[in-house]
Amino acid sequence: MSPALRKIVLPVGTFLSFLLGWQLLSEALDVPVYLLPSPLDIYEGGGKLGPAILSNTLETLKTILLGFVCACVVGIPLGVVVSVNRTISEMIYPLIVFLNAIPIIAIAPILVVIFGTDMTTRLIIVTLTCFFPIMVNTAAGMMDTPKEMLDLARVAGASRMGEILSVRLPSAIPFIFSGLRIGVTVAVVGAVVAEFVNANKGLGFLVTSSTAQFAIPTATACVVILAVISVVLYEAVNWAHRAFFGWSIKTKAGE
């Protein structure tokens, strides 16, 4: 078996045997569906939703992606500013750490009261959940710029801004993408929290509403879809990294 094939066959085989074992066990032990639905129950539970499952998935995806973009727009510049200006860093860093320390689930209902029950609130919740890893990694990358590169920029006569744009920011790319990888998976969690407290559609909303009606297989189906979204988005960030900033992966491996 070729190494590439192994990388697919081994995990998929394990996963399928796990599902099969789960199915057989729940049938043999006759576990009640409301306690632990079997894989087939979950599949049927998802099917019951029909086309609604697609529209709700898209709704959640929209929340995740818009929130993630907001977090990038906030997090990356903030990481840059914090890393290059000591005064600003000392001024706002503690505040940001504090903001990040607030349990997002606890503050979500309060945000609904403040900002209302529309998309804005959901985006704020997602952004708050996932901007921190993006910001911290950006700042770490900016500060990790090799000293010689900074000397090069300085001797070449680069202004402070020129130094940031021509050397620091590009050299922080691998770090920024680490932040984005963490951020995008956390954004999924943020979107679910947002939909728990404030939504009438979306997968998070379906999870709460189905659970309230004891439609556990349906709720579990939504959870499975959320997990799949999370994996797909993670891989999408990886793909973007490889496709547009391939040099930053190759140099790491080459050194």
Add this chain to the structure above:
Amino acid sequence: MIHATPAREAHSKPETRPDFGMQGREGAGTARREPIIELAHAGVTFATAKGDPLVAVEDMNLTIYREEIVSLVGPSGCGKSTVLRMLAGLQQPTSGDIWIGGGKTQRGFSEVALVFQRPTLLPWLSVMDNVLYPVKVLQRPTKAHRSRAMELLELVGLQDMADRMPHELSGGMQQRASIARSLILDPKILLMDEPFGALDALTREDLQLDLLDIHAETRKTILLVTHSINEAVLLSDRVAVMSARPGRMQDLVEIDVPKPRGAESGARPDFLALSQRIRDDIFGPRLSRKGRRA
């Protein structure tokens, strides 16, 4: 004191420039000795966290003339690199003066260009764009800049690599590219900080000879920091030997090995004698005595 050329007398502040026993005024091979760099009692003292100031360089006096290659050698920690950083403008002298001549002060790599121990190519730029980087910092590169970059890549033997990314090049090729980058804005002075120190021995010899060729072609004034006495003697017109803690000038050795030099120069008796003199300067008679006994 021993001698003074007209160029030296014409200089603005002759009292501040003591002489350092320069021997043999013809050896450097430069017909007109026009000073281009001058360090007068230059020193750098760092404040440390513990409170005791660290004297990195003390009372450094050195005049470098146009078109010559001068090497700085000395034990590690003698402040060679600090001297280089002073001239590059990365470190202000805390005492004394530095003067860089050659007409009006230029910006960036047109004034002094720096070659580092590691190639320090920017991994997100192609080889061509790396060579153009010092231009881009100051302005948008013109067609003339691009053809100049291509010429320089030819000079260092990388004309076929212009569109490659740095990680596709070997270490030696990367260092060649960084030398091409240093020359893009036709700097007055080329500062090289152990430029071949990170290369394997064979590549190193190859690049040393290439540097001699490049110098023959471009006539750049080069100040080179090196750990290798052999490299210093092979490449230089003069070798400045520094002593450690505090870093200061110890000796200035005129290298009168005839040019053009090549790999075979290393076997000449005068080459070996000069190497031995520098070695004695650095290690003192102690090691020589041990060596004789063994």
